Amino acid sequence: MFGQSLLKKAQKGHQKSFLQLIEVEKVKLYKMAYVYMKNENDALDVVQETIARAYSNIKTVKEEQYFSTWLMRILINTAVEMLRRNSKVILLENELGDTQSAYLPIEEKLDLLTAIEQLEEKYKTVIMLRFYQDLAVKDIADFLNCPEGTVKTNIHRGIQKLKKYYEGGKVSEQGY
Missing domain, CATH: 1.10.1740.10 (RNA polymerase sigma factor, region 2, helix turn helix motif)
Structure with a gap:
């Protein structure tokens, strides 16, 4: 390194x-x-x-x-x-x-970054750190000064919101 x-x-x-x-x-x-x-x-x-x-x-x-x-x-x-x-x-x-x-044409709607940009900050951060920076859940928890369970929950919810986005719905701010 x-x-x-x-x-x-x-x-x-x-x-x-x-x-x-x-x-x-x-x-x-x-x-x-x-x-x-x-x-x-x-x-x-x-x-x-x-x-x-x-x-x-x-x-x-x-x-x-x-x-x-x-x-x-x-x-x-x-x-x-x-x-x-x-x-x-x-x-x-x-x-x-x-x-x-x-x-927007359908091809642009399928762009992953476009979907991630629409996520709430807490989901966007953990998704980017986990999948773009390749950090482990424990490292993300240390990084954000929060429990590992919270990180896991936010990753899960962020992924669920991304799935909804790809199923045709918009990423919404209220629940998932």
């Missing part, structure tokens, strides 16, 4: 080492940010803010094996924070998106 010396150098302020660490993670960061923000510019803003926060706090990483998880946690927190700040704008975009989705 990462050489310990690379992380240690980054922690001592070596910018090139930090950039090498980020280079490995940048695609995953962008994909996750895009799922949350739903547009390229906001996703890039989240990634940029995440990298700035990571650079400022790199010394808090205790072990190299947790760097990727640590970075993803910063990204998710940054994305959620930006969404809360811009909640009125995001709600308007969601309403427009719902109207437009009725006219």
Whole structure:
């Protein structure tokens, strides 16, 4: 994965080492940010803010094996924070998106990311961490500071909502 010396150098302020660490993670960061923000510019803003926060706090990483998880946690927190700040704008975009989705061809409706984007935040997060970041349930529970049972339940419910989406129904906010 990462050489310990690379992380240690980054922690001592070596910018090139930090950039090498980020280079490995940048695609995953962008994909996750895009799922949350739903547009390229906001996703890039989240990634940029995440990298700035990571650079400022790199010394808090205790072990190299947790760097990727640590970075993803910063990204998710940054994305959620930006969404809360811009909640009125995001709600308007969601309403427009719902109207437009009725006219999308069937091929686009079958796009998995489109379905995931419609999930509530708690389901979206666990689905992305489990299936896109390939984290184990225990790691997700540690990452989100919640019980493993909650993670399992949210993964199950998220999958059920995705199944409903593919069966022709929309992913709804009320129950499953």
